[in-house]
Amino acid sequence: MGLLVNGNWQDKWYDTDKSDGKFERESAQLRNWVTADGEAGATGSKGFIAEKGRYHLYVSLACPWAHRTLIFRKLKSLEDYIDVSIVSPDMLNNGWEFDKSNHSTGDALFDVKYMHQVYTRNKSDYSGRVTVPVLWDKKTNQIVSNESSEIIRMFNNAFNHLTNNSLDLYPSELKSDIDDVNDFVYHNINNGVYKCGFATKQAAYEKEFTTLFNALDEIEDRLTTNRYLVGNTITEADWRLFTTLIRFDAVYVGHFKCNQRTIESYPHLSSYLRELYQWPGIAETVDFYHIKRHYYFSHTMINPTQVVPAGPEIDYNRPHNRHEIG
Numbered sequence: 001m002g003l004l005v006n007g008n009w010q011d012k013w014y015d016t017d018k019s020d021g022k023f024e025r026e027s028a029q030l031r032n033w034v035t036a037d038g039e040a041g042a043t044g045s046k047g048f049i050a051e052k053g054r055y056h057l058y059v060s061l062a063c064p065w066a067h068r069t070l071i072f073r074k075l076k077s078l079e080d081y082i083d084v085s086i087v088s089p090d091m092l093n094n095g096w097e098f099d100k101s102n103h104s105t106g107d108a109l110f111d112v113k114y115m116h117q118v119y120t121r122n123k124s125d126y127s128g129r130v131t132v133p134v135l136w137d138k139k140t141n142q143i144v145s146n147e148s149s150e151i152i153r154m155f156n157n158a159f160n161h162l163t164n165n166s167l168d169l170y171p172s173e174l175k176s177d178i179d180d181v182n183d184f185v186y187h188n189i190n191n192g193v194y195k196c197g198f199a200t201k202q203a204a205y206e207k208e209f210t211t212l213f214n215a216l217d218e219i220e221d222r223l224t225t226n227r228y229l230v231g232n233t234i235t236e237a238d239w240r241l242f243t244t245l246i247r248f249d250a251v252y253v254g255h256f257k258c259n260q261r262t263i264e265s266y267p268h269l270s271s272y273l274r275e276l277y278q279w280p281g282i283a284e285t286v287d288f289y290h291i292k293r294h295y296y297f298s299h300t301m302i303n304p305t306q307v308v309p310a311g312p313e314i315d316y317n318r319p320h321n322r323h324e325i326g
């Protein structure tokens with residue numbers, strides 16, 4: 001694991017010394033938007049008009065942030081419009097790699113070995129972490145965005161006129177409710193598990209642990225009367241929570257020490273998770289081999305033996321009975 005400094009790769013773990021053992025996530029730097037007419041989005045430059053075959057998505061199947069983009073690509077019928085390269089699950093001294101002998105598709109565009117080479121193709125003196133997902137523009141040869149929360153918003157509407165898929169996971173009348181839930185879920189749960197797992201001081205870890213489980217309790221309460229996070233309509237907020245929940249019992253409970261309880265032990269969170277898992281097209285975006293292997297094998301300061309646990313055995317296909325709620 002490392003980062004680029006003026007275009008040079010440096011193998012370096014997160015620096016938690018400056019923040020008393022606390023993990024602080026860097027903001028994504030590349031923030032342009034694909035739009036239906038090519039006009040600029042909320043940030044960045046214009047010129048990224050939605051077109052079939054023009055954009056390429058780089059993902060890890062292990063990564064919860066990249067997973068969101070794969071889910072939207074599926075739900076929004078974008079598979080024939082946006083092709084994908086998948087990195088290997090192991091992220092070691094060279095960061096994300098395209099090793100075809102290790103569960104990667106290879107880099108379909110440039111056939112480079114490392115994801116950091118994709119970042120330096122975009123900007124030869126780039127400085128920052130080399131993260132996935134990345135949305136690449138083949139026409140102008142540059143990165144459109146490396147921020148998953150914005151890539152899913154582009155997928156939600158920029159291509160509708162081409163795909164005729166009008167499913168709206170961020171409908172205008174629910175925007176402010178979705179934004180509120182997203183904010184709560186992001187800080188306390190999506191990023192909350194990382195703040196537990198990457199904490200390097202006991203006090204920092206315990207603080208995040210309490211925050212995380214208080215938040216899960218609050219969501220459990222909400223799901224006793226609401227079928228989904230925002231009332232009775234499935235929205236972006238649900239898919240953003242889903243990618244953390246599906247990794248929770250397999251990885252975060254053990255590897256990130258989020259072990260007050262499992263998602264399986266929450267009656268509503270667990271049945272809600274099963275409903276989302278069983279949603280048409282979703283199970284095929286979930287890859288437990290990549291998920292478990294990535295975390296347990298890559299974070300050697302947490303798991304120096306790199307032994308990957310064999311369990312847990314959970315049947316996400318058993319009935320969810322969520323139609324009784326709401």
Ligand SMILES: N[C@@H](CCC(=O)N[C@@H](CS)C(=O)NCC(=O)O)C(=O)O
Pocket residue numbers: 001002027028060062063064065066129130131132133146147148149
């Ligand atoms: N803000 C980014 C975060 C993406 C992110 O942190 N991805 C992780 C994988 S789960 C990564 O690539 N980490 C590499 C690193 O931090 O060096 C997003 O949501 O798109």
